[in-house]
Structures are given as C-alpha cells and as structure tokens.
Amino acid sequence: MKFHHRISARLLVTAALLSTATVAAAQNIEVYKRSSCGCCTKWVDHMRANGFAPKVHEMDDLDPIKKKLGVPMELGSCHTAHVGGYVIEGHVPADLVRKLLKERPKARGLAVPSMPAGSPGMEGPHKVDYEVLLIKPNGQYSTYAKR
Template sequence: MNIWTKTLAAAVLAGLQLSAFAAGTPVKLYKNPHCGCCDVYADHLKQSGFEVEMIDTNDMQAIKAKFGVPEKLEGCHTATIGNYVFEGLIPAENIKKVLAEKPPIKGLSVPGMPVGAPGMPGNKKGPINVYYLNASATPKVFSTF
C-alpha cells in the first residue's frame, strides 16, 4: 500500500466516523416560529443524522442571554447539544467535529444570516466564517466555508 492509498483510506475512515458520530444526537433548536430558514437548517441537521427538537419562542433575546451569546456573535437561532451552544447557520460538519473532539469551548457561531450558509438560500458571496463562541473582544475563527 503506497502513501497515497494509506492517506485516502485514513481520510475515508475519518469521514465515516465523523458522519456516523451525529446519529441519534439530540439537538434543541430555539427559533422564532415565523423563521423559514430555521426550518431548512433543522432539515440540514436531520440529514446529517441529528435528532432535532424545535422549540418556538417569540423571545430569542432571552434565549441568547440565557446561553451567553454575545451580541456580535448572534445568529438566527440558538441550538444546544449537551453543554455546547451552536449559534446560527453552522455547517453540521463543524458541529460533528466539536462533538468528536470535545474541545474546552462554549460553542460555535455564524453571526447573522449569511446567504449560502446551511438554511439560507442563494449563492455565497464569499467565504463565511464560523467563530468560536466566547465573549472575547475579537472573535477567533474556528473554520471558513
């Protein structure tokens, strides 16, 4: 087996492990009952193997305050999985990575409602950053898609 075959095999195995990781993982997704993108985002998570419980609320500010989401990192909805908070339209792969690696972070955030993110129709206008969810004055990038 050459180095390229070994590398490919390792990548495939890691991908399979990560994709299976979400199977049956419960997600609580707090959303405005009138937001259609949140429903599409919930479908994105379900297609990735998560079990999504949607919780409608007309007071998203109270939810964001409860989970300590800084205003500059606020997204469309707030999801929780275990002790992690996932704010906004985060790709499922990023969530799976956090759950698999269990880093000592509060969670992740995609602020706003960027076009082309999971749940938002349209073509991306450029790269979209996923930030570590923290109260830092300067948010740090977790990944870009």
C-alpha cells in the same frame, strides 16, 4: 430467479437495519427559533439530514435563551441551538458541529453571525465566504473554520 430475490431481500433488510442504526445514533439537539423563520426551518432540516435529532422550540423572543447560553450579542443570528453542552448560534454547518462534539474544546460553542448566503439554510444562487467562530469560555471568540 430465486437466488436474485434472496439477494434483493437481504439487501433490503441490510438497508433497513443501517437506516435504523442511523436513527438510533442521531444526536439530540435543542433548537430555539421563531415560528415565522423559514431559513431556520431549512437549517433544522439540514441538521436532521446530517444525523441530528432536532427538538424545536418556537419562541417570540430568543434573547433570554441567547443570554442564558452565553451568546455574545455581536454574534447573534436568527436561531440558537444547544447540543452536547455547547451553544450553536446561527447557520453553523452540521459537519462542524460534529467536529466540535468530537474534539470537545473548552468553549461555549460555535457561531455564524448574521445569515450569510450559502450557509446551511441560506442556500441560493449567491454564496459569500464566511467564518464559523468558536466562542471561548470568557465570551471572546476566534475563527474555528472558514467556508
């Protein structure tokens, strides 16, 4: 019986250390959203669950931050984030943000225009196919991924 308890204790210690390491390795991300937006809060939760450490700034008017970060008006969505020198506009999946940060392309960032059903934070019974767009330095954009 003592052997079983030692193994259990070691597993608990190992799990705690791994959990601490994950928290320590979390990527900081600045998120700008309206306080009343529930889907934005769900996207923040999605990012947190996927290893990001969101710092949320609630604002009434997001246009100044979108303009400052270079988000083309036609790519606008309900929230804007900034991570690793890139803008993240809308419901971009966390795995694609990680890919962007790993690849480090010359770009302003990623965008998911509007609020497509089935994207992170917009989960529900219906899902639509959508594109994640790479915003180039000149403001043009191209498809980065399809979901």
